Amino acid sequence: MFNGLMVRNMITKKFFFVHSILLLCFFSAAAQDIDKIINATEVERIEKTLSSDDMQGRKPFTPGIDKAADFIADEFSKHKLSYFGKNNSWFQEFSMIKAKPLSAMVLIDRDTVPAGNFYINSTAASIDYTSTDGFEIVQIKKDADYGKMIQPLFDAKKNILVLIDTAHATRFKRLKNFSSRARFASPYTQVFILTASGVPTSFELHAKNELAEQKLKNVVAMLPGKSKKNEYVIFSGHYDHLGIGKPNANQDSIYNGANDDAAGTTGVLLLANYFSRLKNNERTIIFVAFTAEEMGGYGSRYFSQQLDADKVVAMFNIEMIGTESKWGTNSAYITGYEKSDMGKILQANLADSKFHFEPDPYPKQNLFYRSDNATLAALGVPAHSISTSKMDSEKFYHTQEDEIETLDMNNMAEIIKAIAISSKTIISGKDTPSRVEKAND
Numbered sequence: 001m002f003n004g005l006m007v008r009n010m011i012t013k014k015f016f017f018v019h020s021i022l023l024l025c026f027f028s029a030a031a032q033d034i035d036k037i038i039n040a041t042e043v044e045r046i047e048k049t050l051s052s053d054d055m056q057g058r059k060p061f062t063p064g065i066d067k068a069a070d071f072i073a074d075e076f077s078k079h080k081l082s083y084f085g086k087n088n089s090w091f092q093e094f095s096m097i098k099a100k101p102l103s104a105m106v107l108i109d110r111d112t113v114p115a116g117n118f119y120i121n122s123t124a125a126s127i128d129y130t131s132t133d134g135f136e137i138v139q140i141k142k143d144a145d146y147g148k149m150i151q152p153l154f155d156a157k158k159n160i161l162v163l164i165d166t167a168h169a170t171r172f173k174r175l176k177n178f179s180s181r182a183r184f185a186s187p188y189t190q191v192f193i194l195t196a197s198g199v200p201t202s203f204e205l206h207a208k209n210e211l212a213e214q215k216l217k218n219v220v221a222m223l224p225g226k227s228k229k230n231e232y233v234i235f236s237g238h239y240d241h242l243g244i245g246k247p248n249a250n251q252d253s254i255y256n257g258a259n260d261d262a263a264g265t266t267g268v269l270l271l272a273n274y275f276s277r278l279k280n281n282e283r284t285i286i287f288v289a290f291t292a293e294e295m296g297g298y299g300s301r302y303f304s305q306q307l308d309a310d311k312v313v314a315m316f317n318i319e320m321i322g323t324e325s326k327w328g329t330n331s332a333y334i335t336g337y338e339k340s341d342m343g344k345i346l347q348a349n350l351a352d353s354k355f356h357f358e359p360d361p362y363p364k365q366n367l368f369y370r371s372d373n374a375t376l377a378a379l380g381v382p383a384h385s386i387s388t389s390k391m392d393s394e395k396f397y398h399t400q401e402d403e404i405e406t407l408d409m410n411n412m413a414e415i416i417k418a419i420a421i422s423s424k425t426i427i428s429g430k431d432t433p434s435r436v437e438k439a440n441d
């Protein structure tokens with residue numbers, strides 16, 4: 001199949017201007033070939049492997065996700081693709097730090113803060129401060145939007161002393177859950193204190209942590225562009241999921257994540273196969289299976305720091321395409337549709353097709369900011385997620401029942417083909433989607 005298409009491709013090129021009839025043949029041949037590469041049988045083969053019980057729900061830091069990574073790498077190896085950037089394999093490895101508190105003491109205004117009333121966010125083995133020098137002070141007052149204020153503080157690139165009004169006591173207690181989480185290594189410390197008082201006149205902090213380094217990896221492949229090597233188009237999906245939990249009524253404890261997001265990963269692998277055979281991309285294409293999406297998008301966050309976001313022309317993040325959308329088969333939605341004109345470009349390329357993209361019908365769910373497209377979108381990239389998931393009624397979302405039997409292989413193949421076809425003018429360099437407004441840091 002590979003050679004056949006290449007030969008036809010070369011012949012067509014040679015007679016491009018003189019034999020328009022051959023050109024027509026090429027297009028019909030290409031149309032045929034897409035069905036040979038992206039079809040329900042192939043979708044099922046990949047889906048079945050990624051969502052099998054053998055992969056144990058693909059949770060980061062488990063053998064199950066390593067098996068999935070190896071499988072994805074093996075698939076990339078079958079095609080004529082290159083390693084990405086400075087990587088010397090299909091794996092883009094990075095580590096995170098898990099800090100287990102051994103001892104901690106916080107004093108404000110010379111009073112010891114009770115153990116349950118502070119939380120220290122740090123990846124340092126030992127922390128000692130005797131004043132608020134070098135700390136920014138943030139107050140989360142009684143009437144403040146706690147959830148909105150607290151989230152960004154965890155990843156802040158500065159020391160912060162966060163004074164939280166006791167009115168938020170119930171939600172504050174949940175911060176404890178964060179202490180068992182792995183984080184990117186950071187030289188900065190954020191201290192969260194539940195207090196009825198205002199800004200303290202004196203402050204002391206002494207803590208020791210036991211650190212454990214935990215390794216993660218994205219799986220990445222690249223298809224260099226013919227003429228616009230420094231302009232990237234990204235196809236992505238996340239291959240991690242939730243692992244093994246409590247058994248349900250059917251004694252099933254494995255969160256297979258067939259739809260979330262073995263489906264998107266399947267899309268990435270089939271697109272890698274398709275474009276590597278087509279081999280006519282003017283722009284460079286990057287295919288990436290992200291890790292640790294479910295933990296907080298760590299894979300895509302790391303990936304986004306390893307390339308120049310200004311060079312990324314478009315990102316197609318594929319997230320849960322295994323079930324029918326609310327409009328039925330042959331349709332999917334694009335998150336953040338109005339934030340760039342990428343959706344319109346994709347639609348125009350599908351003008352002669354039965355397939356249609358729609359704007360995200362669940363705007364209240366903030367889906368644009370809840371998947372792996374978010375990091376690059378914040379940097380101005382037209383980075384959108386494509387999905388069919390009915391977020392108001394998707395029965396098996398984040399349950400043990402998210403299994404291959406609940407998915408529609410034919411429809412998935414149609415969606416993946418539609419993504420391939422709709423991206424053609426972006427890949428050829430003819431269309432460049434408008435940029436998304438950058439988020440303020």
Ligand SMILES: [Zn+2]
Pocket residue numbers: 260294398
């Ligand atoms: Zn999920």
